[in-house]
Amino acid sequence: MKGINKLAYKLLVNDTAKFTALLLGITFAVYLMMFVTSMFSGVMKRATSTVINVGAPLWVMDPAVETVSNSIGMPAYVLDAVRSMRGVKYAVPLYVGGALVKLTDGNYQSVTVLGLDDTSLYGRPDLIEGKIEDIYAENGFVVVHDAEFSKLENPRIGSQFELNDNRGVIVGIAKVITSGLYGIPTLYTTYERAIQYIPNPRFTISYVLVEPKSPSDIPRIKQQVEALGYRARTKEEFMKNTQDFFIYKTGGGINIMIMTAISFLVGLSISGQTFYTFILENLERFGALKAIGAKSRDLVRMILFEATLTAFTGYGMGVGGCVLLIWVAKLRLPSYAAMVTFGNLMVSLAMVVVIAAVSSYAAIRRVLRIDPFEIFRG
Protein backbone atom coordinates (compact mmCIF):
# COMPACT_ATOMS: atom_id res chain seq x y z
CA MET A 1 0.00 0.00 0.00
CA LYS A 2 1.37 3.44 -0.89
CA GLY A 3 2.36 5.61 2.04
CA ILE A 4 -0.41 8.17 1.71
CA ASN A 5 -3.05 5.45 1.33
CA LYS A 6 -1.69 3.73 4.40
CA LEU A 7 -1.90 7.01 6.26
CA ALA A 8 -5.54 7.38 5.22
CA TYR A 9 -6.18 3.74 6.13
CA LYS A 10 -4.68 4.17 9.59
CA LEU A 11 -6.60 7.37 10.26
CA LEU A 12 -9.83 5.61 9.35
CA VAL A 13 -9.37 2.16 10.85
CA ASN A 14 -7.77 3.32 14.10
CA ASP A 15 -10.90 5.31 14.87
CA THR A 16 -12.65 2.08 15.74
CA ALA A 17 -15.98 3.55 16.80
CA LYS A 18 -16.45 5.64 13.66
CA PHE A 19 -15.13 2.96 11.35
CA THR A 20 -17.52 0.45 12.89
CA ALA A 21 -20.43 2.86 12.54
CA LEU A 22 -19.51 3.54 8.92
CA LEU A 23 -19.23 -0.15 8.12
CA LEU A 24 -22.46 -0.99 9.89
CA GLY A 25 -24.27 1.77 8.04
CA ILE A 26 -23.14 0.62 4.64
CA THR A 27 -23.43 -3.07 5.48
CA PHE A 28 -26.97 -2.60 6.71
CA ALA A 29 -27.93 -0.58 3.64
CA VAL A 30 -26.40 -3.12 1.26
CA TYR A 31 -27.95 -5.98 3.16
CA LEU A 32 -31.41 -4.43 2.91
CA MET A 33 -31.01 -3.51 -0.75
CA MET A 34 -29.69 -6.94 -1.62
CA PHE A 35 -32.34 -8.71 0.38
CA VAL A 36 -35.25 -6.79 -1.07
CA THR A 37 -34.05 -7.03 -4.65
CA SER A 38 -33.11 -10.70 -4.21
CA MET A 39 -36.60 -11.48 -2.97
CA PHE A 40 -37.98 -9.72 -6.00
CA SER A 41 -35.63 -11.53 -8.36
CA GLY A 42 -36.64 -14.83 -6.85
CA VAL A 43 -40.31 -14.01 -7.25
CA MET A 44 -39.72 -12.89 -10.83
CA LYS A 45 -37.95 -16.12 -11.66
CA ARG A 46 -40.75 -18.13 -10.13
CA ALA A 47 -43.29 -16.09 -12.07
CA THR A 48 -41.66 -17.18 -15.32
CA SER A 49 -41.04 -20.78 -14.24
CA THR A 50 -43.26 -22.32 -16.93
CA VAL A 51 -41.40 -20.47 -19.69
CA ILE A 52 -38.05 -21.51 -18.24
CA ASN A 53 -39.01 -25.13 -17.61
CA VAL A 54 -40.68 -25.74 -20.97
CA GLY A 55 -37.85 -23.92 -22.68
CA ALA A 56 -39.39 -23.33 -26.13
CA PRO A 57 -37.61 -20.58 -28.07
CA LEU A 58 -40.81 -19.03 -29.46
CA TRP A 59 -44.28 -18.85 -27.90
CA VAL A 60 -47.45 -18.00 -29.84
CA MET A 61 -50.31 -16.62 -27.77
CA ASP A 62 -53.32 -14.37 -27.68
CA PRO A 63 -52.17 -10.73 -27.81
CA ALA A 64 -53.92 -10.02 -24.51
CA VAL A 65 -51.78 -12.48 -22.54
CA GLU A 66 -49.71 -10.63 -19.94
CA THR A 67 -48.25 -13.44 -17.86
CA VAL A 68 -47.54 -17.06 -18.63
CA SER A 69 -49.98 -18.25 -16.00
CA ASN A 70 -52.89 -16.28 -17.44
CA SER A 71 -53.21 -17.83 -20.86
CA ILE A 72 -56.13 -17.26 -23.19
CA GLY A 73 -57.27 -20.24 -25.21
CA MET A 74 -56.66 -20.19 -28.96
CA PRO A 75 -58.60 -22.13 -31.61
CA ALA A 76 -57.02 -25.21 -33.18
CA TYR A 77 -56.56 -23.51 -36.55
CA VAL A 78 -53.87 -21.30 -35.06
CA LEU A 79 -51.71 -24.38 -34.55
CA ASP A 80 -52.22 -25.47 -38.15
CA ALA A 81 -51.57 -21.96 -39.43
CA VAL A 82 -48.33 -21.65 -37.47
CA ARG A 83 -47.17 -25.04 -38.64
CA SER A 84 -47.59 -23.88 -42.23
CA MET A 85 -45.63 -20.64 -41.77
CA ARG A 86 -42.30 -20.12 -43.48
CA GLY A 87 -39.34 -20.56 -41.15
CA VAL A 88 -41.18 -22.86 -38.73
CA LYS A 89 -39.42 -26.16 -38.17
CA TYR A 90 -42.23 -27.51 -36.06
CA ALA A 91 -44.98 -26.24 -33.76
CA VAL A 92 -46.81 -28.02 -30.95
CA PRO A 93 -49.67 -27.14 -28.62
CA LEU A 94 -49.25 -26.60 -24.90
CA TYR A 95 -52.01 -26.59 -22.35
CA VAL A 96 -51.49 -24.68 -19.10
CA GLY A 97 -54.31 -24.70 -16.60
CA GLY A 98 -55.29 -24.94 -13.02
CA ALA A 99 -57.29 -27.72 -11.41
CA LEU A 100 -58.29 -29.16 -8.07
CA VAL A 101 -57.22 -32.71 -7.29
CA LYS A 102 -58.81 -34.82 -4.60
CA LEU A 103 -56.22 -36.66 -2.55
CA THR A 104 -56.61 -40.05 -0.92
CA ASP A 105 -57.30 -38.44 2.44
CA GLY A 106 -60.28 -36.65 0.91
CA ASN A 107 -58.67 -33.21 0.87
CA TYR A 108 -58.49 -31.05 -2.24
CA GLN A 109 -55.32 -29.46 -3.51
CA SER A 110 -54.89 -26.89 -6.27
CA VAL A 111 -52.43 -27.91 -8.97
CA THR A 112 -51.04 -26.53 -12.19
CA VAL A 113 -51.46 -28.94 -15.07
CA LEU A 114 -49.28 -28.77 -18.17
CA GLY A 115 -50.55 -30.72 -21.14
CA LEU A 116 -47.69 -31.61 -23.51
CA ASP A 117 -48.04 -32.35 -27.21
CA ASP A 118 -49.08 -36.01 -27.41
CA THR A 119 -46.76 -36.86 -30.26
CA SER A 120 -43.54 -35.18 -29.27
CA LEU A 121 -43.95 -34.47 -25.54
CA TYR A 122 -42.10 -31.24 -26.37
CA GLY A 123 -41.18 -29.35 -23.19
CA ARG A 124 -41.19 -32.46 -21.01
CA PRO A 125 -39.25 -32.33 -17.75
CA ASP A 126 -36.33 -34.55 -16.77
CA LEU A 127 -37.49 -37.55 -14.79
CA ILE A 128 -35.78 -38.65 -11.62
CA GLU A 129 -38.10 -41.66 -11.25
CA GLY A 130 -40.16 -43.55 -13.84
CA LYS A 131 -40.15 -43.51 -17.64
CA ILE A 132 -41.54 -40.68 -19.75
CA GLU A 133 -43.35 -43.04 -22.12
CA ASP A 134 -45.51 -44.12 -19.18
CA ILE A 135 -47.23 -40.76 -19.50
CA TYR A 136 -49.18 -42.41 -22.33
CA ALA A 137 -50.45 -45.06 -19.93
CA GLU A 138 -54.04 -44.84 -18.74
CA ASN A 139 -54.52 -41.78 -16.47
CA GLY A 140 -50.76 -41.15 -16.47
CA PHE A 141 -49.40 -37.99 -14.83
CA VAL A 142 -45.87 -36.93 -13.99
CA VAL A 143 -45.46 -34.93 -10.78
CA VAL A 144 -42.72 -32.36 -10.26
CA HIS A 145 -40.58 -32.91 -7.18
CA ASP A 146 -40.25 -29.33 -6.03
CA ALA A 147 -40.95 -27.45 -2.82
CA GLU A 148 -44.69 -28.08 -3.25
CA PHE A 149 -44.34 -31.82 -3.76
CA SER A 150 -45.40 -32.66 -0.22
CA LYS A 151 -48.76 -30.97 -0.74
CA LEU A 152 -49.74 -33.98 -2.82
CA GLU A 153 -48.89 -36.25 0.13
CA ASN A 154 -45.40 -37.03 -1.21
CA PRO A 155 -46.69 -39.22 -4.01
CA ARG A 156 -44.76 -42.19 -5.35
CA ILE A 157 -45.05 -43.94 -8.65
CA GLY A 158 -48.47 -45.57 -8.60
CA SER A 159 -49.99 -43.03 -6.23
CA GLN A 160 -53.50 -42.10 -7.23
CA PHE A 161 -55.73 -39.01 -7.03
CA GLU A 162 -58.96 -37.75 -8.48
CA LEU A 163 -59.13 -34.91 -10.97
CA ASN A 164 -62.60 -33.74 -11.90
CA ASP A 165 -63.99 -37.24 -11.26
CA ASN A 166 -61.24 -38.77 -13.35
CA ARG A 167 -58.64 -41.03 -11.86
CA GLY A 168 -55.03 -39.92 -12.07
CA VAL A 169 -51.98 -42.10 -11.55
CA ILE A 170 -48.44 -40.90 -10.93
CA VAL A 171 -46.17 -42.56 -13.49
CA GLY A 172 -43.08 -40.44 -13.06
CA ILE A 173 -41.41 -37.97 -10.73
CA ALA A 174 -39.62 -35.09 -12.41
CA LYS A 175 -37.26 -32.28 -11.59
CA VAL A 176 -37.49 -28.83 -13.12
CA ILE A 177 -35.20 -25.82 -13.33
CA THR A 178 -37.34 -23.63 -11.12
CA SER A 179 -40.46 -23.97 -8.98
CA GLY A 180 -43.64 -22.03 -9.63
CA LEU A 181 -44.69 -18.78 -8.00
CA TYR A 182 -48.03 -19.68 -6.50
CA GLY A 183 -47.01 -22.42 -4.09
CA ILE A 184 -48.98 -25.20 -5.76
CA PRO A 185 -47.73 -28.52 -7.14
CA THR A 186 -47.27 -29.09 -10.87
CA LEU A 187 -48.45 -32.08 -12.89
CA TYR A 188 -47.51 -32.93 -16.46
CA THR A 189 -49.66 -35.04 -18.74
CA THR A 190 -50.48 -35.21 -22.42
CA TYR A 191 -52.34 -32.38 -24.11
CA GLU A 192 -55.30 -34.56 -25.02
CA ARG A 193 -55.65 -35.92 -21.50
CA ALA A 194 -55.40 -32.47 -20.02
CA ILE A 195 -58.24 -31.05 -22.08
CA GLN A 196 -60.23 -34.21 -21.53
CA TYR A 197 -59.89 -34.22 -17.72
CA ILE A 198 -60.09 -30.51 -17.00
CA PRO A 199 -63.25 -28.53 -17.77
CA ASN A 200 -62.34 -26.04 -20.46
CA PRO A 201 -63.78 -23.20 -22.52
CA ARG A 202 -64.24 -23.56 -26.24
CA PHE A 203 -60.63 -22.98 -27.21
CA THR A 204 -58.07 -25.12 -25.45
CA ILE A 205 -54.62 -24.34 -26.83
CA SER A 206 -52.91 -22.13 -24.25
CA TYR A 207 -49.75 -21.66 -26.29
CA VAL A 208 -48.26 -22.87 -29.52
CA LEU A 209 -44.61 -23.68 -28.98
CA VAL A 210 -42.53 -23.03 -32.08
CA GLU A 211 -39.11 -24.26 -33.05
CA PRO A 212 -37.82 -22.02 -35.87
CA LYS A 213 -35.61 -23.44 -38.57
CA SER A 214 -33.00 -20.91 -37.53
CA PRO A 215 -32.88 -17.97 -35.13
CA SER A 216 -32.91 -15.62 -38.13
CA ASP A 217 -36.41 -16.88 -39.01
CA ILE A 218 -37.88 -15.57 -35.76
CA PRO A 219 -38.66 -12.02 -37.00
CA ARG A 220 -40.41 -13.42 -40.07
CA ILE A 221 -42.45 -15.88 -37.98
CA LYS A 222 -43.43 -13.08 -35.62
CA GLN A 223 -44.69 -11.01 -38.55
CA GLN A 224 -46.74 -13.90 -39.89
CA VAL A 225 -48.23 -14.60 -36.45
CA GLU A 226 -49.03 -10.90 -36.10
CA ALA A 227 -50.85 -10.99 -39.43
CA LEU A 228 -52.90 -13.88 -38.09
CA GLY A 229 -54.07 -11.72 -35.20
CA TYR A 230 -51.94 -13.36 -32.56
CA ARG A 231 -48.58 -12.64 -31.04
CA ALA A 232 -45.29 -14.55 -31.01
CA ARG A 233 -42.76 -13.82 -28.27
CA THR A 234 -39.33 -15.26 -27.81
CA LYS A 235 -38.62 -17.00 -24.53
CA GLU A 236 -36.74 -13.94 -23.28
CA GLU A 237 -39.46 -11.52 -24.40
CA PHE A 238 -42.14 -13.58 -22.74
CA MET A 239 -40.18 -13.71 -19.49
CA LYS A 240 -39.66 -9.96 -19.63
CA ASN A 241 -43.35 -9.32 -20.38
CA THR A 242 -44.30 -11.45 -17.40
CA GLN A 243 -41.80 -9.66 -15.16
CA ASP A 244 -42.93 -6.25 -16.42
CA PHE A 245 -46.48 -7.18 -15.51
CA PHE A 246 -45.49 -7.89 -11.92
CA ILE A 247 -43.24 -4.84 -11.73
CA TYR A 248 -45.53 -2.25 -13.25
CA LYS A 249 -49.07 -3.58 -12.94
CA THR A 250 -49.18 -5.18 -9.51
CA GLY A 251 -47.45 -2.53 -7.38
CA GLY A 252 -44.78 -5.07 -6.49
CA GLY A 253 -42.12 -3.22 -8.41
CA ILE A 254 -43.02 0.11 -6.82
CA ASN A 255 -42.88 -1.43 -3.37
CA ILE A 256 -39.49 -2.92 -4.10
CA MET A 257 -38.25 0.42 -5.40
CA ILE A 258 -39.54 2.17 -2.27
CA MET A 259 -37.86 -0.39 -0.02
CA THR A 260 -34.62 -0.09 -1.98
CA ALA A 261 -34.79 3.71 -1.80
CA ILE A 262 -35.39 3.57 1.96
CA SER A 263 -32.41 1.23 2.38
CA PHE A 264 -30.34 3.59 0.28
CA LEU A 265 -31.39 6.60 2.34
CA VAL A 266 -30.69 4.78 5.61
CA GLY A 267 -27.23 3.84 4.39
CA LEU A 268 -26.60 7.30 3.01
CA SER A 269 -27.66 9.08 6.16
CA ILE A 270 -25.72 6.83 8.53
CA SER A 271 -22.59 6.65 6.41
CA GLY A 272 -22.70 10.23 5.16
CA GLN A 273 -23.21 11.68 8.61
CA THR A 274 -20.56 9.46 10.23
CA PHE A 275 -18.00 10.09 7.52
CA TYR A 276 -18.63 13.83 7.62
CA THR A 277 -18.25 13.83 11.42
CA PHE A 278 -15.05 11.83 11.08
CA ILE A 279 -13.66 14.47 8.71
CA LEU A 280 -14.87 17.34 10.90
CA GLU A 281 -13.12 15.86 13.92
CA ASN A 282 -9.88 15.69 11.97
CA LEU A 283 -10.37 18.98 10.16
CA GLU A 284 -7.68 20.87 12.10
CA ARG A 285 -5.22 18.07 11.45
CA PHE A 286 -6.05 18.13 7.77
CA GLY A 287 -5.38 21.85 7.97
CA ALA A 288 -2.06 21.09 9.62
CA LEU A 289 -1.27 18.68 6.79
CA LYS A 290 -2.00 21.46 4.31
CA ALA A 291 0.31 23.79 6.22
CA ILE A 292 3.05 21.16 6.26
CA GLY A 293 2.80 20.85 2.50
CA ALA A 294 0.03 18.41 1.59
CA LYS A 295 -1.61 19.37 -1.67
CA SER A 296 -5.36 19.50 -1.97
CA ARG A 297 -5.27 16.50 -4.28
CA ASP A 298 -3.40 14.52 -1.60
CA LEU A 299 -6.19 15.19 0.86
CA VAL A 300 -8.85 14.40 -1.75
CA ARG A 301 -7.05 11.15 -2.50
CA MET A 302 -6.99 10.25 1.20
CA ILE A 303 -10.69 10.93 1.60
CA LEU A 304 -11.60 9.01 -1.56
CA PHE A 305 -9.45 6.09 -0.45
CA GLU A 306 -11.18 6.03 2.94
CA ALA A 307 -14.64 6.29 1.37
CA THR A 308 -13.85 3.58 -1.19
CA LEU A 309 -12.37 1.25 1.39
CA THR A 310 -15.38 1.63 3.66
CA ALA A 311 -17.85 1.32 0.81
CA PHE A 312 -16.37 -1.87 -0.63
CA THR A 313 -15.83 -3.49 2.77
CA GLY A 314 -19.42 -2.68 3.72
CA TYR A 315 -20.61 -3.91 0.34
CA GLY A 316 -18.83 -7.23 0.78
CA MET A 317 -20.19 -7.65 4.29
CA GLY A 318 -23.72 -6.71 3.22
CA VAL A 319 -23.70 -9.10 0.27
CA GLY A 320 -22.16 -11.82 2.43
CA GLY A 321 -24.81 -11.33 5.11
CA CYS A 322 -27.61 -11.47 2.57
CA VAL A 323 -26.25 -14.60 0.88
CA LEU A 324 -25.81 -16.25 4.27
CA LEU A 325 -29.36 -15.45 5.30
CA ILE A 326 -30.81 -16.75 2.03
CA TRP A 327 -28.72 -19.90 2.34
CA VAL A 328 -29.91 -20.51 5.91
CA ALA A 329 -33.51 -19.73 4.95
CA LYS A 330 -33.38 -22.19 2.06
CA LEU A 331 -32.11 -24.89 4.41
CA ARG A 332 -35.25 -24.46 6.47
CA LEU A 333 -37.68 -23.42 3.74
CA PRO A 334 -36.88 -25.07 0.40
CA SER A 335 -39.53 -22.99 -1.37
CA TYR A 336 -37.88 -19.72 -0.26
CA ALA A 337 -37.84 -17.63 -3.41
CA ALA A 338 -34.99 -15.14 -2.88
CA MET A 339 -32.06 -15.35 -5.26
CA VAL A 340 -28.98 -13.18 -5.73
CA THR A 341 -28.47 -12.16 -9.33
CA PHE A 342 -25.77 -10.22 -11.13
CA GLY A 343 -28.32 -7.44 -11.54
CA ASN A 344 -28.96 -7.25 -7.77
CA LEU A 345 -25.24 -7.10 -7.12
CA MET A 346 -24.79 -4.30 -9.65
CA VAL A 347 -27.75 -2.28 -8.34
CA SER A 348 -26.43 -2.50 -4.78
CA LEU A 349 -22.91 -1.70 -5.93
CA ALA A 350 -24.16 1.36 -7.79
CA MET A 351 -26.06 2.49 -4.69
CA VAL A 352 -22.96 2.01 -2.53
CA VAL A 353 -20.85 3.98 -4.98
CA VAL A 354 -23.40 6.80 -4.78
CA ILE A 355 -23.35 6.66 -0.95
CA ALA A 356 -19.54 6.80 -0.96
CA ALA A 357 -19.51 9.59 -3.55
CA VAL A 358 -22.04 11.76 -1.70
CA SER A 359 -20.34 11.18 1.68
CA SER A 360 -16.90 11.98 0.34
CA TYR A 361 -18.15 14.95 -1.69
CA ALA A 362 -19.34 16.70 1.47
CA ALA A 363 -16.11 15.81 3.27
CA ILE A 364 -13.91 16.92 0.36
CA ARG A 365 -15.69 20.26 0.12
CA ARG A 366 -15.07 20.84 3.81
CA VAL A 367 -11.42 19.83 3.68
CA LEU A 368 -10.69 21.89 0.58
CA ARG A 369 -12.22 24.94 2.23
CA ILE A 370 -10.07 24.76 5.34
CA ASP A 371 -7.42 27.46 5.41
CA PRO A 372 -4.15 26.45 7.06
CA PHE A 373 -3.91 30.02 8.33
CA GLU A 374 -6.68 29.04 10.74
CA ILE A 375 -4.32 26.45 12.20
CA PHE A 376 -1.84 29.13 13.12
CA ARG A 377 -4.51 31.47 14.35
CA GLY A 378 -5.75 28.70 16.68
Place this chain on the structure above:
Amino acid sequence: MSKTAIQATGLVKWFGEGEAKTMALREVSIEAQFGEIVYVVGPSGSGKTTLLSVLTGILRPNAGKVLLEGVDIWEMNPDQLADFRLAKIGFVFQDYHLFPRLTTAENVAIPLVLRNKDWDESIHEAEKYLDVVGLKNRADLYPVKLSGGEQQRVAIARAMVDQPDILIMDEPTASLDGDTGVAILSFVHKNVLHQDRCILVVTHDDRIYQFATRILQMQDGKLKGSEKSGP
Protein backbone atom coordinates in the same frame (compact mmCIF):
# COMPACT_ATOMS: atom_id res chain seq x y z
CA MET B 1 29.89 33.62 6.51
CA SER B 2 26.19 33.18 7.13
CA LYS B 3 23.65 32.85 4.32
CA THR B 4 20.21 34.42 4.24
CA ALA B 5 17.40 31.99 4.90
CA ILE B 6 14.48 34.40 5.10
CA GLN B 7 14.33 37.79 3.46
CA ALA B 8 11.05 39.65 3.39
CA THR B 9 10.56 43.25 2.43
CA GLY B 10 7.64 45.66 2.60
CA LEU B 11 5.07 43.13 3.70
CA VAL B 12 1.58 44.52 3.93
CA LYS B 13 -1.44 42.49 4.88
CA TRP B 14 -4.93 43.58 5.78
CA PHE B 15 -8.15 41.77 6.50
CA GLY B 16 -11.62 42.98 5.59
CA GLU B 17 -12.61 45.95 3.51
CA GLY B 18 -13.98 49.41 4.11
CA GLU B 19 -14.76 50.21 7.71
CA ALA B 20 -13.99 46.63 8.74
CA LYS B 21 -10.48 46.84 7.28
CA THR B 22 -7.83 45.80 9.78
CA MET B 23 -4.14 46.24 9.09
CA ALA B 24 -2.25 43.16 10.27
CA LEU B 25 1.17 43.93 8.72
CA ARG B 26 2.41 47.43 7.93
CA GLU B 27 5.46 47.53 5.70
CA VAL B 28 7.23 44.73 7.59
CA SER B 29 10.71 43.71 6.54
CA ILE B 30 12.61 40.88 8.14
CA GLU B 31 15.76 38.94 7.47
CA ALA B 32 17.05 35.79 9.12
CA GLN B 33 20.27 33.91 8.50
CA PHE B 34 21.05 30.22 8.59
CA GLY B 35 22.42 29.30 11.98
CA GLU B 36 20.15 31.81 13.71
CA ILE B 37 17.24 31.27 16.06
CA VAL B 38 15.11 34.37 15.67
CA TYR B 39 12.24 35.20 17.98
CA VAL B 40 9.30 37.33 16.94
CA VAL B 41 7.67 38.49 20.12
CA GLY B 42 4.81 40.75 20.95
CA PRO B 43 1.35 40.90 22.45
CA SER B 44 -1.63 39.04 21.09
CA GLY B 45 -3.02 40.70 17.97
CA SER B 46 0.27 42.37 17.10
CA GLY B 47 0.50 40.43 13.80
CA LYS B 48 2.99 37.68 14.73
CA THR B 49 0.86 34.83 13.38
CA THR B 50 0.02 36.75 10.22
CA LEU B 51 3.72 37.39 9.64
CA LEU B 52 4.49 33.71 10.17
CA SER B 53 1.78 32.70 7.69
CA VAL B 54 2.96 35.17 5.07
CA LEU B 55 6.60 34.10 5.47
CA THR B 56 5.74 30.42 5.04
CA GLY B 57 3.54 30.75 1.98
CA ILE B 58 0.28 30.11 3.75
CA LEU B 59 -1.22 33.59 3.60
CA ARG B 60 -0.68 35.79 0.54
CA PRO B 61 0.35 39.35 1.44
CA ASN B 62 -1.33 42.36 -0.16
CA ALA B 63 2.10 43.77 -0.90
CA GLY B 64 5.72 42.89 -0.38
CA LYS B 65 8.07 40.10 -1.27
CA VAL B 66 9.21 36.96 0.54
CA LEU B 67 12.43 35.24 -0.45
CA LEU B 68 13.17 31.92 1.19
CA GLU B 69 16.69 30.76 0.35
CA GLY B 70 16.57 33.34 -2.41
CA VAL B 71 13.36 32.02 -3.97
CA ASP B 72 10.36 34.34 -4.26
CA ILE B 73 7.71 32.03 -2.84
CA TRP B 74 4.74 34.16 -3.87
CA GLU B 75 5.69 33.73 -7.51
CA MET B 76 4.98 30.02 -7.21
CA ASN B 77 1.67 28.34 -7.98
CA PRO B 78 -0.14 26.59 -5.08
CA ASP B 79 1.29 23.15 -5.88
CA GLN B 80 4.85 24.45 -6.17
CA LEU B 81 4.38 26.32 -2.92
CA ALA B 82 3.11 23.19 -1.16
CA ASP B 83 6.08 21.23 -2.47
CA PHE B 84 8.44 23.98 -1.34
CA ARG B 85 6.96 24.04 2.16
CA LEU B 86 7.16 20.27 2.39
CA ALA B 87 10.78 20.22 1.30
CA LYS B 88 12.17 23.29 3.01
CA ILE B 89 10.05 24.21 6.02
CA GLY B 90 9.28 22.33 9.21
CA PHE B 91 6.35 23.40 11.36
CA VAL B 92 5.81 23.06 15.08
CA PHE B 93 2.26 24.19 15.76
CA GLN B 94 1.05 25.78 18.95
CA ASP B 95 -1.34 22.91 19.74
CA TYR B 96 0.99 20.33 18.14
CA HIS B 97 -1.84 19.05 15.90
CA LEU B 98 -0.81 15.44 16.30
CA PHE B 99 -3.25 12.89 14.94
CA PRO B 100 -4.70 11.15 18.01
CA ARG B 101 -5.34 7.90 16.10
CA LEU B 102 -1.78 7.58 14.87
CA THR B 103 1.11 6.38 16.97
CA THR B 104 3.96 8.68 17.82
CA ALA B 105 6.14 7.22 15.07
CA GLU B 106 3.32 7.44 12.53
CA ASN B 107 2.74 11.10 13.40
CA VAL B 108 6.40 11.87 12.94
CA ALA B 109 6.47 10.04 9.60
CA ILE B 110 3.72 12.19 8.04
CA PRO B 111 5.98 14.66 6.13
CA LEU B 112 7.87 11.73 4.59
CA VAL B 113 4.62 10.01 3.64
CA LEU B 114 3.41 13.22 2.02
CA ARG B 115 6.57 13.12 -0.07
CA ASN B 116 5.44 9.71 -1.33
CA LYS B 117 8.05 7.77 0.59
CA ASP B 118 7.32 4.16 1.41
CA TRP B 119 5.39 3.71 4.66
CA ASP B 120 7.77 1.31 6.38
CA GLU B 121 10.78 3.35 5.34
CA SER B 122 9.10 6.50 6.68
CA ILE B 123 8.34 4.85 10.02
CA HIS B 124 11.94 3.65 10.28
CA GLU B 125 13.19 7.18 9.61
CA ALA B 126 10.67 8.62 12.09
CA GLU B 127 11.96 6.31 14.81
CA LYS B 128 15.45 7.71 14.28
CA TYR B 129 14.16 11.22 14.91
CA LEU B 130 12.19 10.06 17.92
CA ASP B 131 15.50 8.80 19.21
CA VAL B 132 16.97 12.27 18.65
CA VAL B 133 14.22 13.86 20.76
CA GLY B 134 14.57 11.10 23.38
CA LEU B 135 11.28 9.39 22.72
CA LYS B 136 12.26 6.21 20.91
CA ASN B 137 10.66 4.13 23.64
CA ARG B 138 7.39 6.01 23.02
CA ALA B 139 7.26 5.24 19.30
CA ASP B 140 4.24 2.93 19.53
CA LEU B 141 2.22 5.02 21.93
CA TYR B 142 -0.64 7.26 20.92
CA PRO B 143 -0.30 11.01 21.64
CA VAL B 144 -2.91 10.88 24.38
CA LYS B 145 -0.50 8.72 26.41
CA LEU B 146 2.21 11.38 26.26
CA SER B 147 2.75 14.42 28.46
CA GLY B 148 2.56 17.93 26.99
CA GLY B 149 6.34 18.17 26.80
CA GLU B 150 6.58 14.80 25.10
CA GLN B 151 3.91 15.79 22.59
CA GLN B 152 5.85 18.94 21.85
CA ARG B 153 8.98 16.88 21.25
CA VAL B 154 7.01 14.61 18.92
CA ALA B 155 5.90 17.72 17.04
CA ILE B 156 9.54 18.82 16.83
CA ALA B 157 10.57 15.39 15.56
CA ARG B 158 7.82 15.61 12.92
CA ALA B 159 9.07 19.05 11.89
CA MET B 160 12.67 17.78 11.66
CA VAL B 161 12.13 14.41 10.06
CA ASP B 162 12.44 15.72 6.52
CA GLN B 163 15.47 17.79 7.49
CA PRO B 164 14.01 21.20 6.65
CA ASP B 165 16.24 24.22 6.23
CA ILE B 166 13.81 26.47 8.03
CA LEU B 167 11.99 25.49 11.21
CA ILE B 168 8.92 27.48 12.25
CA MET B 169 7.78 27.23 15.85
CA ASP B 170 4.48 28.87 16.71
CA GLU B 171 4.11 29.59 20.42
CA PRO B 172 6.07 26.43 21.27
CA THR B 173 5.68 26.85 25.02
CA ALA B 174 2.08 28.05 25.15
CA SER B 175 0.74 24.71 26.35
CA LEU B 176 3.67 23.82 28.59
CA ASP B 177 4.64 24.66 32.13
CA GLY B 178 7.65 26.92 32.63
CA ASP B 179 10.29 24.26 33.25
CA THR B 180 9.16 22.09 30.36
CA GLY B 181 9.06 25.06 28.01
CA VAL B 182 12.59 26.03 28.91
CA ALA B 183 13.73 22.42 28.53
CA ILE B 184 12.15 22.16 25.07
CA LEU B 185 13.78 25.33 23.77
CA SER B 186 17.06 24.33 25.35
CA PHE B 187 16.80 21.06 23.48
CA VAL B 188 16.02 22.86 20.24
CA HIS B 189 18.92 25.20 20.73
CA LYS B 190 21.34 22.36 21.39
CA ASN B 191 20.10 19.67 19.03
CA VAL B 192 18.05 21.21 16.26
CA LEU B 193 19.78 24.45 15.45
CA HIS B 194 22.86 24.18 13.28
CA GLN B 195 24.68 26.24 10.67
CA ASP B 196 22.44 25.10 7.81
CA ARG B 197 19.18 25.69 9.58
CA CYS B 198 17.28 28.80 10.53
CA ILE B 199 14.69 28.69 13.28
CA LEU B 200 11.93 31.26 13.55
CA VAL B 201 10.03 31.25 16.82
CA VAL B 202 6.87 33.20 17.49
CA THR B 203 6.27 33.59 21.21
CA HIS B 204 5.38 35.95 23.97
CA ASP B 205 6.95 33.75 26.67
CA ASP B 206 9.87 35.71 28.07
CA ARG B 207 11.13 32.66 30.00
CA ILE B 208 12.62 31.30 26.79
CA TYR B 209 14.13 34.51 25.43
CA GLN B 210 17.54 33.27 26.62
CA PHE B 211 17.78 30.89 23.66
CA ALA B 212 17.26 33.49 20.94
CA THR B 213 20.02 34.74 18.66
CA ARG B 214 17.89 37.78 17.96
CA ILE B 215 14.56 38.97 19.25
CA LEU B 216 12.32 41.07 17.04
CA GLN B 217 9.55 42.98 18.73
CA MET B 218 6.24 43.26 16.95
CA GLN B 219 3.50 45.70 17.74
CA ASP B 220 0.46 46.89 15.79
CA GLY B 221 1.63 45.15 12.66
CA LYS B 222 5.09 46.69 12.71
CA LEU B 223 8.43 45.15 13.58
CA LYS B 224 10.45 47.12 16.07
CA GLY B 225 14.19 46.83 15.95
CA SER B 226 14.67 45.44 19.46
CA GLU B 227 17.39 42.84 19.17
CA LYS B 228 19.48 40.80 21.53
CA SER B 229 22.53 38.62 21.30
CA GLY B 230 22.05 34.92 21.77
CA PRO B 231 23.16 32.88 24.77
